[in-house]
Amino acid sequence: MRSDLKKRSFMKEESINWHGNDQNPPRWEDLSCKFLVTTLKVDKPENGLCSESSLLEGEMFIAAGHSESVPLPEIPEGMAWHRLVDPALPFSGFFSNGGEPVI
Incomplete structure (x- = not known):
């Protein structure tokens, strides 16, 4: 193995x-x-x-x-949610190295 x-x-x-x-x-x-x-x-x-x-x-x-809007849990001030993968975006654009901030 x-x-x-x-x-x-x-x-x-x-x-x-x-x-x-x-x-x-x-x-x-x-x-x-x-x-x-x-x-x-x-x-x-x-x-x-x-x-x-x-x-x-x-x-x-x-x-x-499918595309969906969802509420994200609260996080401490100064922190942010980041989108790392989004297969709804065109190919090669759906992976993000640093993550896109989600507002």
């Missing part, structure tokens, strides 16, 4: 939150629903010290089969 694919630990179920487009639980039983958000929670440092950015839940990933 390739060493770069080996993992010593994997995400725990409690480290993942699933949301619908309104930050409520997703409608798993609705077969017409084409929208899903997952938030990957960060592990708290063992020393108890944390930076302002580590007070956030973690990384948010949104998947939809």
Whole structure:
């Protein structure tokens, strides 16, 4: 097995939150629903010290089969959400190196 694919630990179920487009639980039983958000929670440092950015839940990933406007969770002042991938944009423009600020 390739060493770069080996993992010593994997995400725990409690480290993942699933949301619908309104930050409520997703409608798993609705077969017409084409929208899903997952938030990957960060592990708290063992020393108890944390930076302002580590007070956030973690990384948010949104998947939809169409253009969708969604409310983003509040974040501390001075921080911003950044769009890293947007497949609705023309090819080669949908990946962003630094991320486009989302207002």
